[in-house]
Structures are given as structure tokens and as C-alpha cells.
Amino acid sequence: MEFQRILFRTNKHNRYSITALVGAILSRIDIDVIESKSISDILQYPVEGTVVAYSFMSFDIDIVKVEVQELKKHGYIIIAGGPHATALPQETLKIGFDYVFTGDGEENIVRFLLGERPENRIFDGISKRINLDEYPAICEKKKLFMPLEISRGCPFNCGYCQTPRLAGKIVRHRSIEQIVEYEKISVKYGKTIARFITPNAFGYGSKNGVTPNLEAIDELLYKVKATGVTEIYFGTFPSDVRPESVTDEVLKIIKKYVNHDYIVIGAQSGSNRILEKIQRGHTVEKVEEALEILAQNGFYAKVDFIFGFPFETKEDVEETFKFIEKIVKKYNAKIHAHTFMPLPGTPLWNVGPGILKNYHYKFLGTLASQGILDGYWTKQEELARKVVSQKIE
Numbered sequence: 001m002e003f004q005r006i007l008f009r010t011n012k013h014n015r016y017s018i019t020a021l022v023g024a025i026l027s028r029i030d031i032d033v034i035e036s037k038s039i040s041d042i043l044q045y046p047v048e049g050t051v052v053a054y055s056f057m058s059f060d061i062d063i064v065k066v067e068v069q070e071l072k073k074h075g076y077i078i079i080a081g082g083p084h085a086t087a088l089p090q091e092t093l094k095i096g097f098d099y100v101f102t103g104d105g106e107e108n109i110v111r112f113l114l115g116e117r118p119e120n121r122i123f124d125g126i127s128k129r130i131n132l133d134e135y136p137a138i139c140e141k142k143k144l145f146m147p148l149e150i151s152r153g154c155p156f157n158c159g160y161c162q163t164p165r166l167a168g169k170i171v172r173h174r175s176i177e178q179i180v181e182y183e184k185i186s187v188k189y190g191k192t193i194a195r196f197i198t199p200n201a202f203g204y205g206s207k208n209g210v211t212p213n214l215e216a217i218d219e220l221l222y223k224v225k226a227t228g229v230t231e232i233y234f235g236t237f238p239s240d241v242r243p244e245s246v247t248d249e250v251l252k253i254i255k256k257y258v259n260h261d262y263i264v265i266g267a268q269s270g271s272n273r274i275l276e277k278i279q280r281g282h283t284v285e286k287v288e289e290a291l292e293i294l295a296q297n298g299f300y301a302k303v304d305f306i307f308g309f310p311f312e313t314k315e316d317v318e319e320t321f322k323f324i325e326k327i328v329k330k331y332n333a334k335i336h337a338h339t340f341m342p343l344p345g346t347p348l349w350n351v352g353p354g355i356l357k358n359y360h361y362k363f364l365g366t367l368a369s370q371g372i373l374d375g376y377w378t379k380q381e382e383l384a385r386k387v388v389s390q391k392i393e
């Protein structure tokens, strides 16, 4: 084999995807897999026999560019995958990467390490998707135990989100048998809190990824519980729930197993005009309906909202503020606020960065000081500007 080692450049945004890739590689190939937290760490390894792998978000592009230049000076082979590389493969090659991986990376990174080299230097993981059951969700050899990815892909097309392009529009589910197997291994190593990665937790096992498959969810949680886990989180970070997937039946099922009394719901706006423009596929009324069903079942909601869309009017924002005030009062909702970031490959890529006005700061700041609201909305305003300023034409 050409390489003796593969170094993954880790940061706080890519832990989950790197775990999946490390697990995939070590399930097929005998090679040194090393996680490097910094470029100086990478530079300690010889150029000969080393490939350096990046998986990064668009807002990390400035740091990545600088590091790639430095690594190329030394002569390293460098590869890239993840949301940014999937959205802009040619541009990612131009930065200096030798090969780019779009979409699902597991099968293609193995092929690369075994010597496959596509002429256009782009490994296509979009038209050829993997079966989740063929690749591990954790890496026992490296003791990497992340929340288990139970579903991948999303049938929606929210204008700001890279997931449908990165993970595909067809939802694929990992089998219950496999999830339980990985949970058992995790428990063996003392990891007894079960968390899951999925674009919509209540869509697990569902053909369309939206209508809850009650039997599948019940069986999944029952069997996960039986592995000896002490706590189960389902419908909370790092997964959330679509409002239309919240039903009385599904809540009655999960209530038997979970250790939380809230569910994370994506609402994104209190204005139907904005919901339509960002292609959310649901209305404000649907969000309220979900909160009502949650309340009837003893759950409250942590609700995601995005602010600062360049096309949002003061009236849209006022409607959202009013809706927030209503759901905080009526349903005891907590708010998770984001600032819009235009990401490459998404329908809203070209509309400009999210901008917060004084009235946003005033309203969001007040709720934050009352402990009702959290989120990285101020940081994201900076990141939104950064992403746009780094656009490669």
C-alpha cells in the first residue's frame, strides 16, 4: 500500500464524521490512523507514506486554506471530504487538495487507500450511496464512541441546509440489530448514555423519514435499554425532530424509555412567508400543533429559530418575536437562536450573509438574560460574513 498512515485533522466540528471514517477504514484495512489536532502535530510525521485528511465546514475554509498551503510546501498528499468539499469539489481541488470526496465517504476512502485514483480526482459518494449497515457506527479499536448514527439523508430541502446534498435525499436507516450491537460494545467500555445522530429522530425506520414508524422506534428503544445503558436521549441534540413527526403515539412510546422531558424541534421562523421562502415544508401552525402535543404528553420544547435572512422584513421578525413570546408563555418553550449563514451548495447560497439588526439584539439579548434563549447567534453572524468573504468565484 502507498500509505503507512492516514492523519485526520480534527476540530470541534468534525468529530462525528471522522469517527465514521476511522471506523470504516479500520474495518477494512490495516493502516495507522492518527488524529491530529493541529498542523504542527501533522508536520511531525514524514511526508513519505502519509496522507492527510480534512473534513470541514464552509466556515472553517480560511484556516483550511492556510494549512493546506503549508502542507503542500512540505509535499504532503492531502484529501478533503465533508459538506464544503461536497458542495464545491472543483474549488476544493483548487485550494490544493489532491483528491476530493463528495457525499458518503466511507467506501471511497477505503478505495483510495487501496490505490484507486479517479482521473478527475473526485471520488463520487453522491450517486453511489452506502448502506449504513455495511460500515460501523463506532470504532472499537480506537475506542471512539460517539452518538450512534441511526439514519442518514433528508427528504426536505431547507434553503440553508447542506444535509440533503451531503447525505442524500433518500433516508437510509441502520438496522436495529446493528445499533444494539454497537450500544452493547459502548456499554462494555462504560459509555452508558445512549445518544443518536439522525436528521429527524422520530423518522427512524420510516420509509419517508417523516411519518413515525412506531413499531421500529419502540423496538429500537426497548432493545437499546436492554443493553444496560443508564440513560437514553432521543429527539435531543445531536438529533432533532421535524414538527410534523411529533404525534401523540410516538411520544407515548418514547416516554417509556427516555431520560429527558424536552424535545428539540426545528421551527426556524414564526412567519409563514419566511418558512415558504426558506422551503421548510411546514407552517407556523404546524409548529404550534407539535408544541401542543408535546405539552399534553409532559414534554416541553427547545425550539430552533434562524434570524437575519437578508430577505426578512421587520414585519417577519415581529411575527417571529410574537410567536416566540407566545410559545414561551403558553408551552414553556426554550429558544435556540441561530443567525443565517449562506452555505455553498444550498438554495440560499447566493443571498448574502445573515445580518442582525438592533431589534434582534434587543429581543434575543433580553430572552438570553432571562435564561430562555441560548445559541451561537452572535458568533454565527461573524461566521456568515466570513463564509461569504471566502467565496471562490
Ligand code: SF4
Pocket (backbone or CB within 6 Å): 154, 155, 156, 157, 158, 161, 162, 163, 164, 199, 242, 266
Ligand atoms: S434542516 Fe433538517 S429537515 Fe431541513 S433539509 Fe436540513 S436536515 Fe432536512
